[in-house]
Amino acid sequence: MTVGGRGTVTEHLIEQDTETKPVALVPLTKTQLGPWLDSHDSARTWVEAVGFSAEAGSLCLLPGPDGGLAAALAGLADPAEDPWSLAALPARLPPGRYRLDPEPDTPRAASWAALGWTLAGYSFDRYKSAPRRDGPDLVWPSLADRGWVARCAEATRLVRDLVNLPAADLGPAELAGASEALAARFGATCRTIVGDGLLAENYPAVYTVGRAASTARRPRLIDLTWGDPEAPRVTLVGKGVCFDSGGLDLKPSSSMKLMKKDMGGAAHVLGLALMIMDAKLPVRLRVLIPAVENAVSAEAMRPLDVLTTRKGLTVEIGNTDAEGRLILADALTEAAGDAPEMLIDIATLTGAARTALGPDLPALFSNDDRLAEDILAAGRAEADPLWRLPLHAPYRRLLDSKVADIASVSDGPYAGAITAALFLQEFVGPGLAWAHLDVMAWNGAARPGRPEGGEALALRALFAVIAARYPARSDTDAG
Template sequence: MLDTLILAAAGGAPIPLHPVTKAGCKAWLSGLDATARRWAEGQGFDAAQGTVLSLPAADGAIAAAAVGLGEGDDPYAFSSAASALPPGDYQLETASLPAGWAAEAALAWALGTYRFGRYRPTLAEGPRPRLVWPVGADRARVERLITAIGLVRDLVNTPAEDMGPAELAKAAGDLAAAHGATLSVLVGEELRTANYPLIHAVGRASSRAPRLIDLTWGDPGHPGVTLVGKGVCFDSGGLDLKPSAGMRLMKKDMGGAAHVLGLAALIMGQKLPVRLRVLIPAVDNAVAGNAFRPGDILTARNGLSVEIGNTDAEGRLVLADALAEACAGAPDLLIDCATLTGAARVALGPDLPALFCDDDALVEDLLAQTRITRDPLWRMPLWAPYRRMLDSKVADLTNAPDGSFAGAITAALFLKAFVDPEVRWLHLDLFAWQPAARPGRPEGGAAQGLRALMGLIETRFGR
């Protein structure tokens, strides 16, 4: 979980924490007394990004500390201080902060405290350094971000044994209860009866029944924002079975669902004037005698027939039914998040979610938010001529084109076939995982694009 480890006010005298850039390091050192300056120089402190220095008092206690900001372009440097400084209460010297960084510093500090201790509680135990809330930091806003990012990380990090369709529905129910939202869930055969055939087909082979989770909140008269998240709680690949290495991280295949729940928490927590709906098709893609098969032809909720070229391309199938239902409500903005394709990761790596959208103005607004929040996304083309790759000889389209070209694009084009052209739609193909630890971003579940999406929604609908 994410521990805030931030105090409303310090008890006693907190230890001053000085943020120092490389450009300002010489001047900062020159302002120290001779003993402290010799100590800092002896430690080799040069304000490199994320470096931390403790300055001793005459009695051996810590008199002050410094955190290196490098070029001063990445607030995640403060995460290093949260994990490296000895226990104690610290107060940030905000006069030395870059403009507008008070809240960023508080958030980065909190993110640096994250420990996933559900199965090993000792990871989250023991005293740790705490930060006095920096002057100028919007505490309520930062705490909402801490909670939402922690929710995403916790959901993704939880193994599939304890995060199946029922548990994902419970997480949505807990969120709904906390914010006065309404939750309904279709389970098992109810999906077939209610005409969600693709969700049912993908999830029917599991001993854990598939579900469609449907959360609603807000004034019906407000603009509609609908979020759709891929909730494949474990993906074996189905009958087109993945190799063991390909299954190792498939507990995170519900990362899209985790993201839309985190985004919903932000929207409801800030009480934005929107009519929010969250749709999560929650399934296991399992192997059994009743599993859907390569070559099957399934008819989706919107009437399109889909030839199954590969059962491991199941995420787009469950999203198709959910997107068709989302469009029936004619939202002003529709966003889907999904750990959808390996092709997007080959193209952009783990840190850059792929963004697909035909609305240039909407894309520019979102990319502006990525720069403000330092929460990157990268636009990829919905290249219409590649739609031919989805052609099937026996159905309206196939879920898995032959060959390996343009896999992320063809997946996005498949989803587009189930989106009303009149609905503004954004599709994020993300990894939801940090493969190697970085300051404030430990190895494991990762929230990607969350702040940028919230900034977009807030800018468009929040006033």
């Protein structure tokens, strides 16, 4: 399926040509303004007259002798502290061609300038009848890593597009279609098990959660594989609840409104898979997405029902609105059976994680200290932060059930994100390096480069960790 808005992967990033002279775009911090004016004295009178002091977010357009635009001065925070600082400019500058003057002097700064610029042009306009305003174009900074920029931009756009799509247009079948399209592009294989086939192939939890939905929105398990079968195994699991009504434990309208985003984990693993395959990392990649709609009908599961999972563990249903962990249980069991070197699941799993950390910080849980520390370090380096919460083993008692092997939720109000992670850990098994990310996948308010709506979190951090462990071979390495 085709998703999302219009535009290219690196929209509004252009090549320098010899026919059109771009306008100089001069990024300045407050401390840099004085030295710049000292070397551009002819601009001083105008700059002082308009009161430009290089405050972060301010803009000063310098007129040329012919009445056109000679240059644009942009007040920025320290880019080392805010790599998104340039992303505020495309919405404020007049249309045209611009080049940074001076250009960023490191590959990292140049790449971030390009990434922020192109993501600032993102707009989910699939349902808009009026075209959006054409934004300004930026000449590629010469030191930018174009592959990294394109990879990050396209993966982010994919996640945003999928999360932003209304549930009426993105059900389990359409999510499978997006996975199949991605697989076809990179020569991967994608198999989907649908409806009663889930029972035949022993995915009972996925089936039970999704069986209340209509025939057109039957539950399914999406299974994408790519890469050399003999390469190190990296497996990604994403929660694909395409809409979550809460089931019989029906959500109130205020909580249900954003539940088109409950497949955000699935969107994230597809975005991360895109980056891995595009970079040709030497891994055997597997992506598992249990895709369902948690609906209300006579077929819906009930509180205190007991279901049997793929692993054979029985689960007592404490709340039908805690469905994501049930479908992940089956997918994680399947993933663990391959004994991958790295297993990562991503899910919009708990409100408790958002209460603890807010919308911008994914909660990270891991049974492997090295993996967790690598992810946290990459998050800091990539301006893509996470926060680790503990798999506090004594809280496992909160999931004890009198009638089944485990309860799906605790009866108490505390540590909801931790008990959810402990539930998932039951289906991973010992000896595997596993990380679980509990993400929001949504911006509640717009910021430069990050509009309100669906959002990709931790993609750059996770890709950096995987790429560092399994670096792509250069042409000179092949021999």
